[in-house]
Amino acid sequence: MLLLAIGAALSYDNPADTSIWVLVVPMLLLAVNLIAAIISNPRINRRGGLLVFHLGLLGIVLLAAIGRLSHMEGRVEIVTGSEFTRESLSDVRSGPLHNGALDQVRFVQGPFTVEYRARMMRGLTHSYVAIPDSEGGWRELVVGDDRPLLLEGYRFYTTFNKGFAPILSWIADDGRPVETGAVHMPSYPLFDFKQSNSWTPQGGEEIKFWLQLETGLTDKEAWVLDGRNATGTLVVNVAGERTELLPGQSVEMPGGTLRYEQLSTWMGYKLFYDPTLQWMFLTAFMTVVGLGVHFWRKLTTEPLGLDDKQQAKRRKIAQDSTAVSRAKTVQES
């Protein structure tokens, strides 16, 4: 237990960098100890509630281990109107035994709204997504905050990380096919003051630009962030000259033409997969029920000795014995 406590303290706030072994080794030792105790100790294995409790503890440790081995975590940013792809995942971490059906996960990101109160306090997020239904069509769902999108056991949680994405096309002078892409601008409204980015189309030079947004943002009163009600002017520097583009407009640049197609948005999700979740909850619940049953039995069968008569008797005995000891001290002195 001491080792486990030390392991837990070491993992504090830094689970990613701390070796998992500081937890695994003490947990394993504890599990072995627990198994030994369950088998050998009739005070545990003869009493139902207590047995359930200790088996439950063992179950939790085992499930946590299985969970770590088969889990997957990651992040993904999806542009409104586009479909989730496995390739767009970043910061992916998964256990060696992870074998979920991520390839079967399909959904299309729709628009989203985020409520803000005065002083820019973020409130509820509503993110609209479409998932394939059984008839070959699409079904719309709303997720956000505490409500993840749950597909094939994978959970997608909306995050505070979301923003705007101008959709840009590059029409190259040399006749290559038109290249269109969405550029994710920094998180909004967190980085309202630096909505700048750059894009290097194939065969072209790096294009630096920034976005002037009209979103209704204010820190004085409540407002709602909704990409559908926002407009954005793209500001590009061409040969040292500032050029402003509205959606649909283009500008000639060395090597080709840049066209600002439209303003879109992106939502950042956190991905989490752990097949043991439900089992973990069930086991933990049963563990506490076991503990509860055990204590209930204990409390109802073992008297405390606190009813009036017993108390009066005890008090008398206690007093007699103090009297005796007082008498003794007197004698001794």
Add this chain to the structure above:
Amino acid sequence: MTELPWLYAGLLAYALATVVAMVGIGRLSSAVAATAPSLAAAGISESQRNNERLVLALMTAGVVLLVVTLADRWVRIGHGPFVNLFELLISQLFSLGLVYTIAYWRIPVLRTTAVVVLPLMWVLGVWVLALEPSDSVFPPTYHNPWLWAHVGFGKFFLAFSLIGTGLAGVILLRGRPFFRRLFSHLPNDVILDKLAWRFMLLALVFDSLMLIAGAVWAQDAWGRYWAWDALETSSFLNWLLLGAAIHARTTYKVPIRLGAILIISVFVFAFVTYFGTPFYSEAAHKGVI
């Protein structure tokens, strides 16, 4: 801040209850000393009964006034007392007071523990007075039914540890001659110790439930059920400590006084977890997430 007068009145009621309880115990012990053993054996005198009734009434008044405080604030700012330390402390003062008042009423042996428990509540009371009573903002992740389970179980855990600590405190204080006389009307240490550990067993059940509810909520709110943040680590260590203490007591039959020290350590650890951890952790539980 229309709730402040109610808060002051509630704290005042608790303070009066503390004083009355102390005076009562003092009087009782001198009565026992003067007329022992006949009166003590016959039971508690009428004046002591009145004193206990007064303590009970004052504590009930305190609880009711704190309910009004919380309700008034809730209506004014539109959400419950779950966010900043000012409202968390008032909410704990209310729930600890409620559970303790019921225990005080139903389990007469516990009444003497008022001299330990009520001053401990006063640590929270003085603290709350020192805080800025600012309004809080309800985070988006708090729109979740697990909030009630998590917070509710946590409150029972702390309240049962507090009662256990009251008994443990009485057992330890009895080691000094002054208090031995003061507490001479109580049953012996063996019984107090047994009762204290029963509350600690209950505390363990509720601590486990709080951790489970917290983990389920964390999965919903933050997309992971456990990640060793400050409060998670601290509350896990707290749970281990309580489990270890219970094992020490049942398996190794630790002496009563050492057992009492263990109970108090669990409470102190819980206190630091509840009210200390939010200070050095920017993550989780603190602020809007």
